[in-house]
Amino acid sequence: xxxxIRLNKTLEQLKPSGIRRFFDIACEMDDVxxxxxxxxxxxxxxxxxxxxxxxxxxxxxxxTPNAGLAKLREGIANYTERHKGLCYDPQKEILVTVGxxxxxxxxxxSLIEPGDEVLIPEPSFVCYSxxxxxxxxxxxxxxxxxxxxxxxxxxxxxxxxxxxTRVLIMPFxxxxxxxxxxxxxxxxxxxxxxxxxxxVVSDEIxxxxxxxxxxHVSIASIDGMQERTMLISGFSKAFAMTxxxxxYACGPSELMEQVIKLHQYALMCAPTTSQYAAIExxxxxxxxxxxxxxxxxxxxxxxxxxxxxxxxTCFEPEGAFYVFPSVAITGLTSEEFCxxxxxxxxxxxxxxxxxxxxxxxxxxxxxCYSLKHITEAMDxxxxxxxxxKRT
Amino acid sequence: xxxxxxxxxSNARLTNTQLAVMLGCSEKEVSDHIxxxxxxxxxxxxKAIIDWERTDRAYVTALIELRVxxxxxxxxxxxxxxxxxxxxxxxxxxxxxxxxxxxxxxxQTFKDIAMFVAKRLSTLDSVLSTATHFVLRRxxxxxxxxxxxxxxxxxxx
Numbered sequence: 260x261x262x263x264i265r266l267n268k269t270l271e272q273l274k275p276s277g278i279r280r281f282f283d284i285a286c287e288m289d290d291v292x293x294x295x296x297x298x299x300x301x302x303x304x305x306x307x308x309x310x311x312x313x314x315x316x317x318x319x320x321x322x323t324p325n326a327g328l329a330k331l332r333e334g335i336a337n338y339t340e341r342h343k344g345l346c347y348d349p350q351k352e353i354l355v356t357v358g359x360x361x362x363x364x365x366x367x368x369s370l371i372e373p374g375d376e377v378l379i380p381e382p383s384f385v386c387y388s389x390x391x392x393x394x395x396x397x398x399x400x401x402x403x404x405x406x407x408x409x410x411x412x413x414x415x416x417x418x419x420x421x422x423x424t425r426v427l428i429m430p431f432x433x434x435x436x437x438x439x440x441x442x443x444x445x446x447x448x449x450x451x452x453x454x455x456x457x458x459v460v461s462d463e464i465x466x467x468x469x470x471x472x473x474x475h476v477s478i479a480s481i482d483g484m485q486e487r488t489m490l491i492s493g494f495s496k497a498f499a500m501t502x503x504x505x506x507y508a509c510g511p512s513e514l515m516e517q518v519i520k521l522h523q524y525a526l527m528c529a530p531t532t533s534q535y536a537a538i539e540x541x542x543x544x545x546x547x548x549x550x551x552x553x554x555x556x557x558x559x560x561x562x563x564x565x566x567x568x569x570x571x572t573c574f575e576p577e578g579a580f581y582v583f584p585s586v587a588i589t590g591l592t593s594e595e596f597c598x599x600x601x602x603x604x605x606x607x608x609x610x611x612x613x614x615x616x617x618x619x620x621x622x623x624x625x626x627c628y629s630l631k632h633i634t635e636a637m638d639x640x641x642x643x644x645x646x647x648k649r650t
Numbered sequence: 651x652x653x654x655x656x657x658x659x660s661n662a663r664l665t666n667t668q669l670a671v672m673l674g675c676s677e678k679e680v681s682d683h684i685x686x687x688x689x690x691x692x693x694x695x696x697k698a699i700i701d702w703e704r705t706d707r708a709y710v711t712a713l714i715e716l717r718v719x720x721x722x723x724x725x726x727x728x729x730x731x732x733x734x735x736x737x738x739x740x741x742x743x744x745x746x747x748x749x750x751x752x753x754x755x756x757x758q759t760f761k762d763i764a765m766f767v768a769k770r771l772s773t774l775d776s777v778l779s780t781a782t783h784f785v786l787r788r789x790x791x792x793x794x795x796x797x798x799x800x801x802x803x804x805x806x807x
Contacts, residue, residue: 282805293802296802296804296805298804300802300804553653557653557657557672557673558672560671560672560673560674561668561671561672564671630660630661630672631661
């Protein structure tokens with residue numbers, strides 16, 4: 260009688276995102292102060308929104324070329340040259356995607372053969388491993404440690420490479436740790452890679468959001484790396500454009516030719532309205548990014564100071580908008596810490612384990628919130644930690 | 651250091667310690683800057699933004715448009731200085747456009763304000779005319795929303 264749908268086994272066995280699961284619990288409670296959200300609290304800058312609105316008013320509601328509007332691809336090329344010192348041909352080496360996530364998926368699917376290994380520094384964002392599996396690859400985590408400022412070290416990389424290694428994901432600036440790779444660290448990584456045929460998928464969605472004196476450096480800008488790197492970025496985090504769903508990928512034309520084919524069959528093109536708005540972001544958005552970055556930096560300093568003050572030892576994050584403190588002092592696991600904090604103090608943060616097993620003992624705290632909101636949450640976390648320190 | 655001013659502008663109750671942490675400088679730098687700004691008149695005061703509607707205090711405000719004759723030597727300064735000294739007056743601005751001075755006046759009742767305008771403002775020598783606009787509802791004041799709460803509509807992915 261009853262029909263049973265036969266589903267893809269790999270897909271069925273994927274775990275749902277640990278971030279999502281935790282957020283759902285928080286949503287059912289009243290008066291929860293959340294520090295769990297990973298998207299800017301700012302609205303998209305008005306002049307960028309206005310360009311989206313203008314495009315609608317002018318009836319620009321059709322598909323764009325598969326690879327994206329020519330003017331946007333040129334804008335991305337100029338922006339990437341201006342900020343990362345990298346030259347890409349807008350005709351053949353740049354693809355506009357539906358968020359950075361699509362670009363990651365397309366990149367992995369274009370590069371991986373069944374059984375290929377994909378190296379994933381962890382803790383890191385939740386999508387790399389499932390997308391690798393769906394592409395038939397085998398995810399191989401490389402644990403990054405707080406004592407290394409959550410950077411990928413050349414030794415750990417060398418130890419993880421096998422003859423089956425096909426791709427290295429470079430998730431920096433990192434969600435959830437806030438770790439970044441400075442030029443000298445990337446040079447060491449490049450040295451290891453250059454002797455192999457491992458290809459790099461560099462997820463630089465947080466590239467604009469680094470703190471301190473030196474700006475973000477792309478691994479593609481290290482000698483010999485551009486030809487073996489797919490650079491992925493987007494508009495969501497830097498320009499506060501999450502809902503517009505727009506990202507991009509830059510890479511060697513022989514790869515991009517294949518990637519665009521996949522994009523064309525799966526997505527056709529990225530949303531047209533968003534693309535018109537994004538042209539404005541590429542051309543005139545630098546000052547907005549700087550203003551938001553300055554605000555994040557103030558919150559970052561405050562939150563790190565508060566956490567350290569209450570004994571939650573905390574690596575000082577250098578990028579993105581997360582802090583990743585150790586909760587060891589409370590004697591609780593990540594999961595216990597988050598559940599009890601939510602139940603007892605109505606504060607939602609994400610257990611480190613949502614970002615890989617190596618996240619055990621840590622929690623992710625987002626500072627995409629107003630200082631007032633952060634202050635209230637920190638006061639509550641402080642009381643919570645005091646209680647557990649004593650017992 | 652305009653970052654410090656901006657922070658104070660958004661919340662003047664942050665302590666010097668907090669401000670120093672947020673800006674990555676020393677507490678002494680923060681207190682020196684604030685002292686200097688107070689001395690130089692950059693910072694004119696610190697006060698709370700209160701929604702009196704939510705208290706027992708009877709509180710009415712009005713915007714008065716004033717057309718005045720400037721004095722030969724003092725221009726608008728003389729009359730502005732006279733007006734700003736009344737304690738009912740919260741703000742006085744010299745305006746471009748259809749009238750000269752905008753005066754924000756507060757009192758306990760509409761009548762208080764009407765009487766103040768009739769007896770104190772209209773009777774001043776240089777005042778040619780007044781137009782009184784009562785504030786009926788305050789939606790936003792000094793950059794702060796007075797109506798409703800800002801809701802976080804973001805979901806989590």
